[in-house]
Amino acid sequence: MTAKIPFERAIHDHGATVLRVCRTVLGAGPDADDAWSDTFLAALRHWPDLADDANVEAWLVRVAQRKSLDVTRARARRAVPAADVPDRPAPRASGDGDVWRAVAELPERQRLAIAYHYLGGLPHAETAELIGGNATSVRRAAADGIKSLRRSYRAAAEGEESTP
Structure with missing residues (x-):
């Protein structure tokens, strides 16, 4: 049986992965x-109960998934004030290298x-288990998302406007 790593080490080793998620x-x-x-605060509270041989990274990703879902639900309940409602969305700047925006534009299941x-x-x-469906459908959603991102960046590199 392996000994559990110190909590500070878990933050150091897996903090970047949790932030990316x-x-x-x-x-x-x-x-x-x-x-x-919130992920690491919750993890700290439950750290003593975590099995010594647990996959810490996978466990932290699951906690991050739940905390992200909490934020998503809270967003849905908040009103968003706007002075003027635009007639159409702002044009997308091609080639800006904003990977987070490109990922955010993917359908939720792919993202x-x-x-x-x-x-x-x-x-x-x-x-x-986290998003529903089976392993095959998740594999397909991930592949479709990556394909859309590649197509989006290929178009940006060629100077075209494309949506994922």
């Missing part, structure tokens, strides 16, 4: 930073599949 689900900004903090599998390191089966 939060930013992918919520977008770059204060909400993702808050979800990251979550990418977040939990590629950034969080969860297997497709565990990702399916």
Whole structure:
């Protein structure tokens, strides 16, 4: 049986992964930073109960998923004031290199599949448990999302406007 690593080490080793997952689900900004903090606060409370041989990274990604979901639900309940409602969306600047915005524009299932599998390191089966469906459908959603991102960046590199 292996001994559990110190909590500070878990933050050091997995903090960047958790932040990438939060930013992918919520977008770059204060909400993702808050979800990251909430993830580690919750993890600290439950750290003594975690099994010594647990997959700490996968466990932290699951906690981050739940905290990100809490933020998403809170966003849905908040009113967003606007002085003027635009007639149409602002044009997208091509080639700006803003990967977070491109990821945020993906359909939710693709975005979550990418977040939990590629950034969080969860297997497709565990990702399916989080977002619903089965491993095959999650694998397809992640592949479609990556394909859309590649197409978007290829178009940006060629100077065209494209949406994922």
